[in-house]
Amino acid sequence: MADIKQIAVIGAGQMGNGIAEVSLSAGYSVYLMDQSKDMLDRGVAKIEHNWNKLISKGRITEQEKSTKLANLITTTTLEAVCDVDLVIEAVVESKQIKEELFARLDALAPSATILASNTSSLPITALAAVTNRADRVIGMHFMNPVPVMKLVEVIRGLGTSDETYQTVLEVSKKLGKKSVEVNDFPGFISNRILMPMINEAIYAVYEGVANAEAIDDVMKLGMNHPMGPLELADFIGLDTCLSIMETLYEGFADSKYRPCPLLKKYVSAGWLGRKSNRGFYDYRSGNRWS
Numbered sequence: 001m002a003d004i005k006q007i008a009v010i011g012a013g014q015m016g017n018g019i020a021e022v023s024l025s026a027g028y029s030v031y032l033m034d035q036s037k038d039m040l041d042r043g044v045a046k047i048e049h050n051w052n053k054l055i056s057k058g059r060i061t062e063q064e065k066s067t068k069l070a071n072l073i074t075t076t077t078l079e080a081v082c083d084v085d086l087v088i089e090a091v092v093e094s095k096q097i098k099e100e101l102f103a104r105l106d107a108l109a110p111s112a113t114i115l116a117s118n119t120s121s122l123p124i125t126a127l128a129a130v131t132n133r134a135d136r137v138i139g140m141h142f143m144n145p146v147p148v149m150k151l152v153e154v155i156r157g158l159g160t161s162d163e164t165y166q167t168v169l170e171v172s173k174k175l176g177k178k179s180v181e182v183n184d185f186p187g188f189i190s191n192r193i194l195m196p197m198i199n200e201a202i203y204a205v206y207e208g209v210a211n212a213e214a215i216d217d218v219m220k221l222g223m224n225h226p227m228g229p230l231e232l233a234d235f236i237g238l239d240t241c242l243s244i245m246e247t248l249y250e251g252f253a254d255s256k257y258r259p260c261p262l263l264k265k266y267v268s269a270g271w272l273g274r275k276s277n278r279g280f281y282d283y284r285s286g287n288r289w290s
């Protein structure tokens with residue numbers, strides 16, 4: 001089993017900064033790379049904000065925070081981050097962008113480096129196919145928010161080796177996560193089950209069955225879900241939800257996965273949920289409407 005000491009996280013958005021945070025807390029040296037300097041700054045600010053909350057609760061000290069931060073290097077240059085044991089990719093949910101990135105990572109990283117993707121739904125086998133190291137390509141699907149949620153789906157591509165799988169299981173354990181082993185099918189387990197429910201909730205808004213708040217109340221108060229499906233969609237990001245539905249629709253060629261036209265409309269309007277301050281709810285004033 002490979003000994004993992006250094007991790008590079010590519011993409012500093014809501015998932016990437018969370019993965020960087022838990023990796024630093026587990027004692028790894030971390031490179032955090034994003035094409036946007038602004039996203040890197042926001043990512044580091046989020047990590048510090050979370051640690052400051054832990055300091056105020058007496059769960060970590062200022063000294064521990066400084067030690068962890070000293071193990072973090074941020075950069076906008078991919079070339080600067082590839083000489084590591086494990087890369088965890090967390091850029092936007094686009095097959096084309098991820099495939100281009102994996103081809104570049106394969107050319108830049110030492111042959112022993114494991115390339116993992118945090119994709120929500122895209123085939124790991126197809127990402128592996130653009131590299132010359134299919135045995136060292138794997139899915140590590142964290143849940144949002146990463147520091148809070150305990151699960152990692154570990155997805156084996158067709159060519160993923162047992163050694164890579166065992167190494168990633170060990171890393172997940174060190175990060176304090178429970179892993180489940182999943183084979184490479186569109187949406188894996190989590191989003192094959194979750195996303196059709198979210199899409200159905202969006203159809204219910206689209207068809208005028210009820211407003212967003214009523215639908216969320218039914219699922220929270222009636223089904224004991226901690227968040228309603230539309231609040232959750234806003235939290236995940238409507239662009240990510242649409243990409244996942246498109247992957248399910250294309251991957252299974254089944255009309256039950258057809259993305260709701262209202263979801264497409266919101267995404268084309270730039271209403272992406274919390275990250276753009278507007279989705280099924282409006283977050284601009286700190287208040288929400290539905």
Ligand code: NAI
Pocket residue numbers: 010011012013014015016033034035036039090091092093094097101118119120121141142143144235236237240275
């Ligand atoms: P996000 O939109 O918050 O962040 C994406 C980041 O990727 C941005 O900072 C962007 O600047 C960066 N980026 C885009 N192309 C890049 C490139 N070529 N090189 C470097 N950086 C690049 O997205 P989020 O929500 O963090 O999602 C990231 C991945 O995690 C996606 O694959 C998504 O499906 C997956 N995921 C998302 C979850 C969620 O609840 N949002 C849950 C689990 C997985």
